[in-house]
Amino acid sequence: MTRLLAALAALTLSFSASAQAQTIKVVVPFAAGGPVDTLARLITADMATRLKTDIVIENRGGAGGVLATEQVARAAPDGKTLLFASSGSHVISAALRSGQLNYDPVKSFTPIGFAGAVPMLVIVSPDYPAKTLAELIAKAKTDKLSYASAGAGSTMHIIGEVINTEAGIKTVHVPYKGVAPALTDLIGGHIQLLSADLPVLEPLVKSGKVRALALFATERSPLLPDVPTAAELGYPGMLMNNWYAMLAPAGLSADALGTLEKAMMEAMQSPAVSARLAAGGVRGALDAKGFGQKLASEVAFWGPQIKKLGITAE
Numbered sequence: 001m002t003r004l005l006a007a008l009a010a011l012t013l014s015f016s017a018s019a020q021a022q023t024i025k026v027v028v029p030f031a032a033g034g035p036v037d038t039l040a041r042l043i044t045a046d047m048a049t050r051l052k053t054d055i056v057i058e059n060r061g062g063a064g065g066v067l068a069t070e071q072v073a074r075a076a077p078d079g080k081t082l083l084f085a086s087s088g089s090h091v092i093s094a095a096l097r098s099g100q101l102n103y104d105p106v107k108s109f110t111p112i113g114f115a116g117a118v119p120m121l122v123i124v125s126p127d128y129p130a131k132t133l134a135e136l137i138a139k140a141k142t143d144k145l146s147y148a149s150a151g152a153g154s155t156m157h158i159i160g161e162v163i164n165t166e167a168g169i170k171t172v173h174v175p176y177k178g179v180a181p182a183l184t185d186l187i188g189g190h191i192q193l194l195s196a197d198l199p200v201l202e203p204l205v206k207s208g209k210v211r212a213l214a215l216f217a218t219e220r221s222p223l224l225p226d227v228p229t230a231a232e233l234g235y236p237g238m239l240m241n242n243w244y245a246m247l248a249p250a251g252l253s254a255d256a257l258g259t260l261e262k263a264m265m266e267a268m269q270s271p272a273v274s275a276r277l278a279a280g281g282v283r284g285a286l287d288a289k290g291f292g293q294k295l296a297s298e299v300a301f302w303g304p305q306i307k308k309l310g311i312t313a314e
Helices: 002-022 035-051 063-074 087-096 133-140 155-167 179-187 198-207 254-269 271-279 288-309
Strands: 024-028 055-059 081-086 109-124 146-149 172-175 193-197 211-216 241-249
Touching (some): 024 035, 035 055, 035 081, 035 109, 035 254, 035 271, 063 241, 087 155, 087 288, 109 133, 109 155, 109 198, 109 288, 133 211, 179 193, 193 198, 198 211, 241 254, 254 271
Parallel strands (some): 024 081, 146 193
Antiparallel strands (some): 081 241, 109 193, 109 211
């Protein structure tokens, strides 16, 4: 009996160790419930079924995504620790902290797949006198206006300074601890404008709680087809989106990459996942090679651009 119990215990431990070895951990550089976390859970749930393995999400916020990104960069390149990143956490945070990081946003990672991007949108309160982007810019040239962000160095901060630069105005940056309090103050009339991701603002625009003035994209969105792009309105340099993608540590084997890439691409093409992505305005999926090219291009662009705008993470 003693030998039998010992054998059963050893067998249980073996099964447990085997299951743990097969589990894939996907690190998300933000708290649960946000857009990055929501997309990560949506896509990985489908991937887990295709890979016939468990995938767990680990939320690790802090330092604009740097803590989570560094964690994955240091992990073994065995396909068991992955990163579900955004352009803000992966590209912008690196540009803001150039020379201060223990990883390289391109060289330290193996791209797996690009889920897509969402454009940013500039809004005002429904009672604000400016009905168009041109009227807002004219107002900014005569009055002292403020724009809100979710914090220094956030994409909301960056697009605010892009607007200032491209329009030749100087609205004042007011950082908040998140989008929600910023929206509350916008609607209350304490600040005049803010820009955020389309999926976050779309319900408020459609309900009439805020007024959309322009989309920072190269083409209009089917979610808000009546909202013009900044390019249409004469400001082609006002471009900003947020994207979502999956990466592994550098050194991932070709076989492991192929398996993960295939699972992610098929997951995003499944009816349930693709419908959710479309409903959120997430567009432009890319495979590993396409994402790798895009990542290198964005890192090369945003490093000098952040310096030009004079933005810091403080």
